[in-house]
Amino acid sequence: MDSVAVTEIGQFDAGLQELFCDYVPQVFRRADFRRWRAWGEWNDAYRAFALLEAGRVVANASVMRMRLLLEGREVTAYQLGAVGCLPSHRGRGLARVVMNAALDGCGEAPVLLFANPKVRQFYPRFGFQPQMQTLFSASYEAVPEGPPAPTLSLEEVAVRAGLTMLSSEGLPSTERFGARGYGAVASWPVANGFARPLRQLGTDAWTFAGVEGETLYLDDVFAREPFDLRAWIPRLIDRPIRSIRFGFTPERYWPCAVEAGEDMEADLFVRNLRLSPEAHRFPIMAHT
Template identity: 55%
Template sequence: MNPLPELRVVEHDDTAWHGAYCDYVSQVFRQADFRRWCEWRQWGDDYRAFCIVGDDGRVLANASVSRMRLLVEGRELVGYQLGAVGCLPQVRGQGLARRAMQAALAYCGPAPVFLFANDSVLDFYPRFGFAPAPQTLFEAELQAEPVGDGRIVRAAALDLADGEVRAAFLRSAAEASPVSARFAACDYGRIATWYAANGYASPLRRLDDDTWVFAEVEDGVLTIEDVFATRPFDLTAALPHLIEQPVHTLRFGFTPERLWPRARALGAEADADLFVRNLVLPAGPHRFPLLART
């Protein structure tokens, strides 16, 4: 009789297990990778992986937990976001992912918990007390052209692979004001670096010592993916530093009621299946920041 796979909690200082965890992620989530993020030493003490491990040392199933400072309708609270929940294809149907989820939720206790799921497992999370919470896309019309008289300095794109750039960004992210009061987070710079490490984030531009913006322009659409600013941020004043071609539309990776109140809600975000547990979200449209999602 084969021994029951054991539960192992892998934390930031359990570096001997990081390789096995990265192998698991790459097999279950084909477009995700943790290796470069680990090389950048971004696995912090707020991130724990509840791994089901086989006798050969492989991670067979997992549910990871990120402890987060959340802002919900202007009120700050501590909650947890789950991620990398799943099971290796060859051992599915044995209840291993369920064991990992149960261990992760036991750790979270009665605190608010949420996660973003893919559409192939939408029936899995309600079994653990989660309820769906639609996310909203936001857009605004904008007629803006780059200034060509030499007075405007374009903000150059920076690479978070550079250790000094990364350290400076993380210092600002730790003190940055939340981009929204409806449903957002504080101090999630390490999560944002995961997107950069995998090439999924928009270019990062530093407008000044206190302001970092993930933004890009494509076909006349300026997407402000995220803003990390330690003092009040004026998006109108920042626009000339972010564009090199005419722009007719603004899009946001978060709820923009603070930065662009006249943005309109377009409807549900099709690729974002948010589930919440012990968490009451605002009744109106909102969008949890893209770069804060695990």
């Protein structure tokens, strides 16, 4: 089966991208790449390794090149996503073929992926090891005060460019286990309607944030320079809150945050990658 030809789909392969976009919702019911692609976010960092039969993609494993941060040190790495096979073609080893092709494309670089808990047994066959991710929270009481922080729309080209710039050139939300330059990754859940609103904190600081119950969820922070996040909390909420949950390791913005259990929503697997023994959470807006 490994002799089957795998097709690499890149930034400028418009026709093949259409076939890829047809494939995705057949395997991942709530996912779609069309809007993200229409925004021009499929760049040279994203490659899909696909098996084609009868003019359609039947199996795929994609890789996103990442500027990974490990204890403040930047390394080139890859994150896998959209790994799967059409239900009608399962049981033929096709997922193994595209996985091997994708990993060959990564070489000896570190690789990570976030997987559905239902497939925990699949990825260790390719040299991946599971890694725990920690939830972080803080008790913090606040009430709305001042004008609400403006909401930004990634439908606007200038906003997408701003997110790309802040992600690439600004401060990462965490350096313990984080990334830089992942604006095109962060825009994907927005394009699919999965993300919390993007709010503007001053001129060059943005956050994906939203309130649920009495908790403010801060999923990620993109900023050019250090700033006082606490001062903006009253302008991010529309009702009183008693706690904050962070979608990243908040050592920069909230060093007194506490560990609040294990993140059970997605399983992290790593290959050729040694992580800090300290508790950490890879920013959820950097998940592919």
